[in-house]
Amino acid sequence: MENGMKIGLDLPPEDFDLDAVFGCGQCFRWERREDGSYAGVAFSKELVVRREGGRIVLDNVSADDFEGIWRRYFDLDRDYRVLRRRLSADPVLRAAIDFAPGIRILRQDPWETLCSFILSQNNNIPRIRGIVARLCACFGERLPGGGYAFPPPEKLAGCGPDAFAPLRAGFRAPYLLDAARKVASGAVDLGALDGMDLAAARASLMTIRGVGPKVADCVLLFGCGRLESFPIDVWMKRVLGACYACGFPKALWPYGGVAQQYLFYCARLCPERLGAAGIRPAV
DNA sequence: TACCAGGGCCTTT
DNA sequence: AAAGGCCATGGT
Numbered sequence: 001m002e003n004g005m006k007i008g009l010d011l012p013p014e015d016f017d018l019d020a021v022f023g024c025g026q027c028f029r030w031e032r033r034e035d036g037s038y039a040g041v042a043f044s045k046e047l048v049v050r051r052e053g054g055r056i057v058l059d060n061v062s063a064d065d066f067e068g069i070w071r072r073y074f075d076l077d078r079d080y081r082v083l084r085r086r087l088s089a090d091p092v093l094r095a096a097i098d099f100a101p102g103i104r105i106l107r108q109d110p111w112e113t114l115c116s117f118i119l120s121q122n123n124n125i126p127r128i129r130g131i132v133a134r135l136c137a138c139f140g141e142r143l144p145g146g147g148y149a150f151p152p153p154e155k156l157a158g159c160g161p162d163a164f165a166p167l168r169a170g171f172r173a174p175y176l177l178d179a180a181r182k183v184a185s186g187a188v189d190l191g192a193l194d195g196m197d198l199a200a201a202r203a204s205l206m207t208i209r210g211v212g213p214k215v216a217d218c219v220l221l222f223g224c225g226r227l228e229s230f231p232i233d234v235w236m237k238r239v240l241g242a243c244y245a246c247g248f249p250k251a252l253w254p255y256g257g258v259a260q261q262y263l264f265y266c267a268r269l270c271p272e273r274l275g276a277a278g279i280r281p282a283v
Numbered sequence: 284t285a286c287c288a289g290g291g292c293c294t295t296t
Numbered sequence: 297a298a299a300g301g302c303c304a305t306g307g308t
Contacts, residue, residue: 025304121305127291128304170289175306212306233304264304 004060007070011056015080017102018051024103024265026222028116028129029136029150043069043109044141044149075104075225087252087259092243095273096266103261106222110190111183112150113223114205117215118175134167135176156180175210182208193224201226221257230256235279239267242276 009016022030022038030040037050047070048059058070071077084101088094115135120128139151157180164173182188188208193201198220205216217231230248232240240248252259263274271279 117304120303122288122303123290123305124292124303126293130291168290171287172289172305210306214305218304231304234302235304268304 004062004065007058007061007066008052009056009058009076010054012054013051014101016056016074016104017100018049018056020100020103020265021106024100024261025125025268026261027106027108028125028132039147041136041143041147041149042073042112044143045069046143046145046147072107075107078104080104083255083258087255087262090249090252090259092239092274093252093259093262095275096262099266099270099273100262103258103265105225105227105258105261107225108223109150110193110219110223111153113219114179114183114190114208114211114215115150115176117218117222118179118208118210119169119172120218121172121175121210121215123172131167131169131172135169138166153180153183157184172210175208178209179211190223193220198226198229202229217257221260227255227257228253230260232260233264235264235267236260238279239263239274239276242279243274 018036018038019032022032022040027040029042030038032038033048035050037048039046039048041047045065047061050057050059058066061070084097088097116128116132119131119135123131136148136150139155140148141151143149156177159177159180161174161177164176167173169176179188183190188204193204196204201220201224202213202216205211205219206213211219214231214233217229220226220229221231248256248259266273267276267279271277
């Protein structure tokens with residue numbers, strides 16, 4: 001089934017760091033392989049991404065899929081150098097960006113993002129990944145390469161709560177079901193979020209049980225490309241407390257979500273870089 | 284407002 | 297090997 005082509009993107013590590021993009025906690029379905037490449041599924045398409053010198057290579061991709069899916073998914077039309085320059089005006093952000101400049105904000109499927117972050121609450125990343133993987137294996141369509149698509153809301157909406165038992169999602173299972181029902185019925189229209197102002201989009205998402213401000217903001221940031229959406233979780237509270245006693249700079253507000261992601265990643269892996277060694281014992 | 288809700292990863296003994 | 301802390305939170 002080698003009907004696609006190899007696509008090479010002229011993106012050095014500072015513009016696209018595979019480990020940072022896939023490891024910074026914005027997505028849960030990409031797996032690192034022995035050779036440093038990543039295999040994953042998005043929008044029902046399987047893909048392997050790898051670095052080849054100064055280039056990012058997508059293997060076996062059709063021109064249609066590249067233009068229709070991956071260009072947007074990887075946010076390829078945005079110049080992150082401009083973004084980094086702008087955010088670097090702040091010294092704390094400069095340090096975070098120095099640590100991992102090659103983070104990009106993925107534009108994922110809003111439904112998958114919604115489910116993923118419902119499952120993320122009071123949970124750790126390895127286990128979130130496990131639950132999402134079981135969700136796809138149990139309810140998702142089998143794909144040619146052996147992977148699974150993310151199951152659509154209609155597929156989950158008809159389930160009884162016990163159908164989710166194999167996921168071992170705990171208290172989050174009923175939240176997932178409520179999300180599926182509200183989205184499948186049209187009570188929440190994910191496709192309409194793009195045309196709404198941030199507050200209205202947030203309010204719409206928060207009508208779903210188990211979706212509060214933080215989860216809603218994650219959906220808007222990682223699933224709708226709303227870079228001004230600024231999710232505040234326990235880690236961000238720590239960073240804000242330790243580094244921004246006087247408040248987060250207003251001037252950076254339009255890209256608050258990107259800033260948040262640089263800070264989140266750095267805070268977890270290397271808090272001392274932020275001058276906030278205390279927020280976690282050094283690894 | 285404080286506390287509680289699966290379950291398991293991970294670190295410490 | 298066993299124990300306990302901790303988790304990209306939100307509902308009550």
